[in-house]
Amino acid sequence: LMPTAVLAATAAAGRVLFAPIPDVKPVSAIAIVAGAALGRRSGFVVGAVAALVSNFFFGQGSWTPWQMYAWGLVGYLGGVFYDRGALERGWALYAWGFISALMYGAILNGYYVLGFVRPLTWPAVVAAYVAGAPLDIVHGIATAGFLAVIWLPWGRAIRRVVAKYDLAAR
Template identity: 30%
Template sequence: MRQPTFLRFPTRRITTLALFSASCIVGRLLFTWIPNVQPMSAILLLLAFYGSYADTLIVTIVSLLGTNLYLGMGSWTISQLLAFSSIVTLFHFLSKITLIRRHTFLQALIAFFCGLCYGLIVSRVEVFLYQLPSFWAYYFQGLFFDVLHGSGNFVFYLLLAPVFKRVFKPVIHPSKVE
Protein backbone atom coordinates (compact mmCIF):
# COMPACT_ATOMS: atom_id res chain seq x y z
CA MET A 1 0.00 0.00 0.00
CA ARG A 2 1.24 3.46 -0.92
CA GLN A 3 2.02 5.89 1.91
CA PRO A 4 0.90 9.52 1.72
CA THR A 5 3.62 11.96 0.66
CA PHE A 6 1.89 15.16 1.74
CA LEU A 7 3.39 15.48 5.21
CA ARG A 8 3.06 19.22 5.72
CA PHE A 9 4.52 19.45 9.19
CA PRO A 10 7.49 17.13 9.51
CA THR A 11 9.30 17.03 12.83
CA ARG A 12 12.12 19.25 11.59
CA ARG A 13 9.72 22.03 10.56
CA ILE A 14 7.78 21.88 13.82
CA THR A 15 11.02 22.01 15.79
CA THR A 16 12.30 24.97 13.79
CA LEU A 17 9.04 26.88 14.25
CA ALA A 18 9.07 26.11 17.97
CA LEU A 19 12.66 27.35 18.33
CA PHE A 20 11.94 30.59 16.48
CA SER A 21 8.80 31.11 18.56
CA ALA A 22 10.71 30.43 21.77
CA SER A 23 13.44 32.89 20.78
CA CYS A 24 10.79 35.55 20.09
CA ILE A 25 9.04 34.92 23.40
CA VAL A 26 12.23 34.87 25.47
CA GLY A 27 13.59 37.91 23.66
CA ARG A 28 10.43 39.90 24.25
CA LEU A 29 10.28 38.93 27.92
CA LEU A 30 13.98 39.71 28.49
CA PHE A 31 13.58 43.25 27.22
CA THR A 32 10.28 44.19 28.88
CA TRP A 33 12.16 46.69 31.05
CA ILE A 34 12.91 48.82 27.94
CA PRO A 35 9.63 50.14 26.49
CA ASN A 36 8.92 48.83 22.97
CA VAL A 37 12.47 47.57 22.41
CA GLN A 38 12.36 43.86 21.67
CA PRO A 39 14.15 41.42 19.39
CA MET A 40 10.84 39.74 18.54
CA SER A 41 10.08 42.18 15.73
CA ALA A 42 13.55 41.85 14.21
CA ILE A 43 13.39 38.04 14.40
CA LEU A 44 10.01 38.04 12.66
CA LEU A 45 11.28 40.42 9.97
CA LEU A 46 14.39 38.34 9.41
CA LEU A 47 12.29 35.21 9.22
CA ALA A 48 10.03 36.95 6.67
CA PHE A 49 13.12 37.90 4.67
CA TYR A 50 14.97 34.58 4.71
CA GLY A 51 12.26 32.02 5.51
CA SER A 52 8.85 31.24 4.16
CA TYR A 53 5.87 33.52 4.55
CA ALA A 54 3.65 30.81 6.06
CA ASP A 55 6.25 29.88 8.67
CA THR A 56 6.67 33.53 9.58
CA LEU A 57 2.94 33.96 10.17
CA ILE A 58 2.86 30.80 12.31
CA VAL A 59 5.77 32.05 14.43
CA THR A 60 4.09 35.48 14.66
CA ILE A 61 0.85 34.06 16.03
CA VAL A 62 2.49 31.61 18.45
CA SER A 63 4.96 34.22 19.73
CA LEU A 64 2.35 36.90 20.17
CA LEU A 65 -0.07 34.63 22.00
CA GLY A 66 2.76 33.18 24.11
CA THR A 67 4.03 36.57 25.26
CA ASN A 68 0.55 38.01 25.76
CA LEU A 69 -0.43 35.07 27.93
CA TYR A 70 2.41 36.07 30.20
CA LEU A 71 2.30 39.87 29.87
CA GLY A 72 -1.46 40.22 29.61
CA MET A 73 -4.11 39.51 27.03
CA GLY A 74 -6.55 42.15 25.91
CA SER A 75 -7.96 43.97 22.93
CA TRP A 76 -4.43 45.10 22.06
CA THR A 77 -3.69 41.49 21.08
CA ILE A 78 -5.91 41.97 18.03
CA SER A 79 -4.17 45.19 17.03
CA GLN A 80 -0.73 43.64 17.62
CA LEU A 81 -1.64 40.63 15.50
CA LEU A 82 -2.85 42.85 12.65
CA ALA A 83 0.21 45.09 12.90
CA PHE A 84 2.75 42.25 13.06
CA SER A 85 1.04 40.46 10.17
CA SER A 86 1.08 43.66 8.11
CA ILE A 87 4.74 44.50 8.63
CA VAL A 88 5.78 40.88 8.09
CA THR A 89 3.81 40.82 4.82
CA LEU A 90 5.32 44.13 3.70
CA PHE A 91 8.83 43.00 4.57
CA HIS A 92 8.36 39.65 2.85
CA PHE A 93 7.35 41.33 -0.41
CA LEU A 94 10.18 43.88 -0.15
CA SER A 95 12.63 40.99 0.18
CA LYS A 96 12.00 40.17 -3.48
CA ILE A 97 13.64 43.44 -4.63
CA THR A 98 17.25 42.82 -5.62
CA LEU A 99 18.61 46.14 -4.28
CA ILE A 100 17.12 45.49 -0.85
CA ARG A 101 18.23 41.85 -0.89
CA ARG A 102 21.88 42.87 -1.36
CA HIS A 103 22.21 45.51 1.38
CA THR A 104 21.75 44.56 5.02
CA PHE A 105 21.90 48.19 6.16
CA LEU A 106 19.00 49.05 3.85
CA GLN A 107 17.05 46.10 5.26
CA ALA A 108 17.72 47.38 8.79
CA LEU A 109 16.54 50.84 7.76
CA ILE A 110 13.31 49.34 6.42
CA ALA A 111 13.01 47.40 9.71
CA PHE A 112 13.17 50.77 11.50
CA PHE A 113 10.29 52.09 9.39
CA CYS A 114 8.38 48.85 10.00
CA GLY A 115 8.55 49.72 13.72
CA LEU A 116 6.91 53.07 12.95
CA CYS A 117 4.36 51.38 10.70
CA TYR A 118 3.61 48.88 13.48
CA GLY A 119 2.77 51.74 15.86
CA LEU A 120 0.62 53.43 13.25
CA ILE A 121 -1.42 50.27 12.67
CA VAL A 122 -1.79 49.53 16.39
CA SER A 123 -2.91 53.12 17.03
CA ARG A 124 -5.42 53.00 14.20
CA VAL A 125 -6.97 49.74 15.39
CA GLU A 126 -7.03 50.87 19.04
CA VAL A 127 -8.76 54.15 18.12
CA PHE A 128 -11.35 52.12 16.23
CA LEU A 129 -11.85 49.55 19.01
CA TYR A 130 -12.12 52.13 21.81
CA GLN A 131 -14.00 54.70 19.68
CA LEU A 132 -11.56 57.45 20.65
CA PRO A 133 -12.38 60.92 19.32
CA SER A 134 -9.01 61.78 17.76
CA PHE A 135 -6.64 59.40 16.00
CA TRP A 136 -3.81 61.93 15.66
CA ALA A 137 -3.81 62.85 19.35
CA TYR A 138 -3.61 59.18 20.28
CA TYR A 139 -0.95 58.45 17.67
CA PHE A 140 1.34 61.38 18.54
CA GLN A 141 1.24 60.47 22.23
CA GLY A 142 2.77 57.10 21.38
CA LEU A 143 5.17 58.28 18.65
CA PHE A 144 8.18 58.29 21.01
CA PHE A 145 7.55 54.60 21.77
CA ASP A 146 7.23 53.86 18.06
CA VAL A 147 10.63 55.45 17.48
CA LEU A 148 12.03 53.27 20.26
CA HIS A 149 10.46 50.23 18.61
CA GLY A 150 11.95 51.17 15.24
CA SER A 151 15.38 51.81 16.79
CA GLY A 152 15.26 48.44 18.50
CA ASN A 153 14.35 46.81 15.19
CA PHE A 154 17.29 48.53 13.50
CA VAL A 155 19.84 47.45 16.12
CA PHE A 156 18.54 43.89 16.56
CA TYR A 157 18.26 43.44 12.81
CA LEU A 158 21.92 44.34 12.31
CA LEU A 159 22.94 42.08 15.20
CA LEU A 160 20.87 39.07 14.12
CA ALA A 161 21.20 39.29 10.32
CA PRO A 162 24.55 37.43 10.16
CA VAL A 163 23.07 34.61 12.23
CA PHE A 164 20.03 34.29 9.94
CA LYS A 165 22.23 34.41 6.82
CA ARG A 166 24.17 31.49 8.20
CA VAL A 167 21.12 29.52 9.33
CA PHE A 168 19.34 29.95 6.00
CA LYS A 169 22.44 29.49 3.86
CA PRO A 170 21.57 27.27 0.92
CA VAL A 171 22.94 23.79 1.30
CA ILE A 172 25.24 22.67 -1.52
CA HIS A 173 25.30 18.94 -1.96
CA PRO A 174 28.73 17.41 -2.67
CA SER A 175 27.29 15.51 -5.63
CA LYS A 176 26.36 18.79 -7.36
CA VAL A 177 29.79 20.42 -6.97
CA GLU A 178 31.86 20.16 -10.15
Protein backbone atom coordinates in the same frame (compact mmCIF):
# COMPACT_ATOMS: atom_id res chain seq x y z
CA LEU B 1 7.76 23.71 10.83
CA MET B 2 10.44 23.34 13.50
CA PRO B 3 12.57 26.38 12.48
CA THR B 4 9.42 28.51 12.43
CA ALA B 5 8.36 27.30 15.87
CA VAL B 6 11.84 27.85 17.31
CA LEU B 7 12.00 31.41 15.94
CA ALA B 8 8.50 32.18 17.24
CA ALA B 9 9.46 30.90 20.69
CA THR B 10 12.70 32.87 20.59
CA ALA B 11 10.84 36.05 19.62
CA ALA B 12 8.32 35.54 22.42
CA ALA B 13 11.09 34.88 24.94
CA GLY B 14 12.97 37.93 23.69
CA ARG B 15 9.89 40.08 24.19
CA VAL B 16 9.55 38.86 27.76
CA LEU B 17 13.29 39.27 28.42
CA PHE B 18 13.26 42.90 27.26
CA ALA B 19 9.97 43.71 29.03
CA PRO B 20 11.54 46.23 31.43
CA ILE B 21 12.61 48.45 28.51
CA PRO B 22 9.56 50.02 26.81
CA ASP B 23 9.31 49.16 23.10
CA VAL B 24 12.78 47.60 22.89
CA LYS B 25 11.70 44.20 21.66
CA PRO B 26 13.36 41.79 19.19
CA VAL B 27 10.07 40.44 17.80
CA SER B 28 10.01 42.56 14.64
CA ALA B 29 13.64 41.77 13.81
CA ILE B 30 13.17 38.05 14.34
CA ALA B 31 9.99 38.04 12.24
CA ILE B 32 11.86 39.84 9.43
CA VAL B 33 14.71 37.33 9.57
CA ALA B 34 12.19 34.47 9.53
CA GLY B 35 10.38 35.96 6.54
CA ALA B 36 13.65 36.41 4.67
CA ALA B 37 15.18 33.03 5.49
CA LEU B 38 12.11 30.78 5.63
CA GLY B 39 9.60 32.58 3.44
CA ARG B 40 6.84 35.08 3.90
CA ARG B 41 4.36 32.62 5.44
CA SER B 42 6.85 31.61 8.11
CA GLY B 43 7.59 35.28 8.76
CA PHE B 44 3.89 35.88 9.36
CA VAL B 45 3.58 32.87 11.64
CA VAL B 46 6.66 33.84 13.68
CA GLY B 47 5.32 37.36 14.30
CA ALA B 48 1.78 36.24 15.06
CA VAL B 49 2.71 33.33 17.33
CA ALA B 50 5.29 35.43 19.19
CA ALA B 51 2.58 37.97 20.05
CA LEU B 52 0.13 35.28 21.14
CA VAL B 53 2.61 33.31 23.25
CA SER B 54 4.28 36.31 24.89
CA ASN B 55 0.86 37.65 25.85
CA PHE B 56 0.44 34.61 28.12
CA PHE B 57 3.02 36.45 30.20
CA PHE B 58 1.80 40.03 29.59
CA GLY B 59 -1.92 39.26 29.49
CA GLN B 60 -4.29 38.38 26.68
CA GLY B 61 -6.88 40.89 25.61
CA SER B 62 -8.67 42.47 22.70
CA TRP B 63 -5.30 43.91 21.58
CA THR B 64 -3.77 40.45 21.03
CA PRO B 65 -5.23 39.84 17.53
CA TRP B 66 -4.07 43.32 16.52
CA GLN B 67 -0.55 42.56 17.73
CA MET B 68 -0.62 39.17 16.01
CA TYR B 69 -1.67 40.74 12.72
CA ALA B 70 0.80 43.63 12.97
CA TRP B 71 3.85 41.49 13.81
CA GLY B 72 2.74 38.86 11.32
CA LEU B 73 2.56 41.53 8.63
CA VAL B 74 6.07 42.71 9.55
CA GLY B 75 7.41 39.18 9.00
CA TYR B 76 5.38 38.61 5.85
CA LEU B 77 6.54 41.84 4.25
CA GLY B 78 10.11 41.05 5.32
CA GLY B 79 9.83 37.90 3.20
CA VAL B 80 8.27 39.78 0.29
CA PHE B 81 11.00 42.44 0.30
CA TYR B 82 13.74 39.82 0.60
CA ASP B 83 12.32 37.84 -2.33
CA ARG B 84 12.38 40.99 -4.44
CA GLY B 85 16.00 41.72 -3.46
CA ALA B 86 15.08 44.86 -1.54
CA LEU B 87 16.89 43.84 1.66
CA GLU B 88 20.28 43.09 0.09
CA ARG B 89 21.80 46.41 1.10
CA GLY B 90 22.33 47.11 4.79
CA TRP B 91 20.70 50.53 4.71
CA ALA B 92 17.56 49.08 3.09
CA LEU B 93 17.36 46.32 5.70
CA TYR B 94 17.71 48.77 8.59
CA ALA B 95 15.28 51.18 6.96
CA TRP B 96 12.70 48.39 6.67
CA GLY B 97 13.32 47.48 10.30
CA PHE B 98 12.65 51.06 11.34
CA ILE B 99 9.63 51.49 9.05
CA SER B 100 8.18 48.12 10.09
CA ALA B 101 8.11 49.30 13.70
CA LEU B 102 6.30 52.47 12.65
CA MET B 103 3.81 50.32 10.71
CA TYR B 104 3.34 48.07 13.77
CA GLY B 105 2.78 51.18 15.89
CA ALA B 106 0.31 52.64 13.40
CA ILE B 107 -1.77 49.45 13.51
CA LEU B 108 -1.74 49.26 17.32
CA ASN B 109 -2.42 52.98 17.64
CA GLY B 110 -5.38 52.39 15.30
CA TYR B 111 -6.66 49.78 17.74
CA TYR B 112 -6.33 52.31 20.56
CA VAL B 113 -8.12 55.01 18.59
CA LEU B 114 -11.00 52.75 17.55
CA GLY B 115 -11.40 51.25 21.00
CA PHE B 116 -10.78 54.09 23.40
CA VAL B 117 -10.78 57.56 21.85
CA ARG B 118 -14.07 59.31 22.52
CA PRO B 119 -15.29 61.47 20.93
CA LEU B 120 -13.70 60.20 17.74
CA THR B 121 -12.53 63.42 16.08
CA TRP B 122 -9.56 64.17 13.83
CA PRO B 123 -7.76 66.20 16.52
CA ALA B 124 -8.20 63.33 18.99
CA VAL B 125 -6.90 60.79 16.45
CA VAL B 126 -3.87 62.96 15.66
CA ALA B 127 -3.22 63.45 19.37
CA ALA B 128 -3.31 59.69 19.96
CA TYR B 129 -0.85 59.00 17.15
CA VAL B 130 1.45 61.84 18.25
CA ALA B 131 1.41 60.50 21.82
CA GLY B 132 2.52 57.08 20.56
CA ALA B 133 5.19 58.39 18.17
CA PRO B 134 8.11 58.49 20.64
CA LEU B 135 7.62 54.84 21.59
CA ASP B 136 7.17 53.85 17.94
CA ILE B 137 10.47 55.58 17.12
CA VAL B 138 12.22 53.75 19.97
CA HIS B 139 10.77 50.49 18.64
CA GLY B 140 12.09 51.35 15.16
CA ILE B 141 15.59 52.10 16.40
CA ALA B 142 15.60 48.93 18.50
CA THR B 143 14.43 46.83 15.54
CA ALA B 144 17.21 48.20 13.33
CA GLY B 145 19.69 47.52 16.14
CA PHE B 146 18.50 43.95 16.61
CA LEU B 147 18.70 43.39 12.84
CA ALA B 148 22.29 44.68 12.87
CA VAL B 149 23.16 42.04 15.45
CA ILE B 150 21.21 38.99 14.19
CA TRP B 151 20.75 39.40 10.42
CA LEU B 152 24.00 37.79 9.20
CA PRO B 153 24.59 35.02 11.75
CA TRP B 154 20.98 33.95 12.15
CA GLY B 155 20.19 34.22 8.44
CA ARG B 156 23.24 32.13 7.54
CA ALA B 157 22.41 29.48 10.17
CA ILE B 158 18.75 29.27 9.14
CA ARG B 159 19.60 29.00 5.44
CA ARG B 160 22.07 26.22 6.29
CA VAL B 161 19.34 24.28 8.15
CA VAL B 162 16.91 24.86 5.27
CA ALA B 163 19.45 23.51 2.76
CA LYS B 164 20.56 20.60 4.95
CA TYR B 165 17.06 19.29 5.58
CA ASP B 166 15.62 20.37 2.21
CA LEU B 167 13.01 22.64 3.78
CA ALA B 168 12.76 25.03 0.85
CA ALA B 169 9.03 25.74 0.92
CA ARG B 170 9.05 29.47 0.13
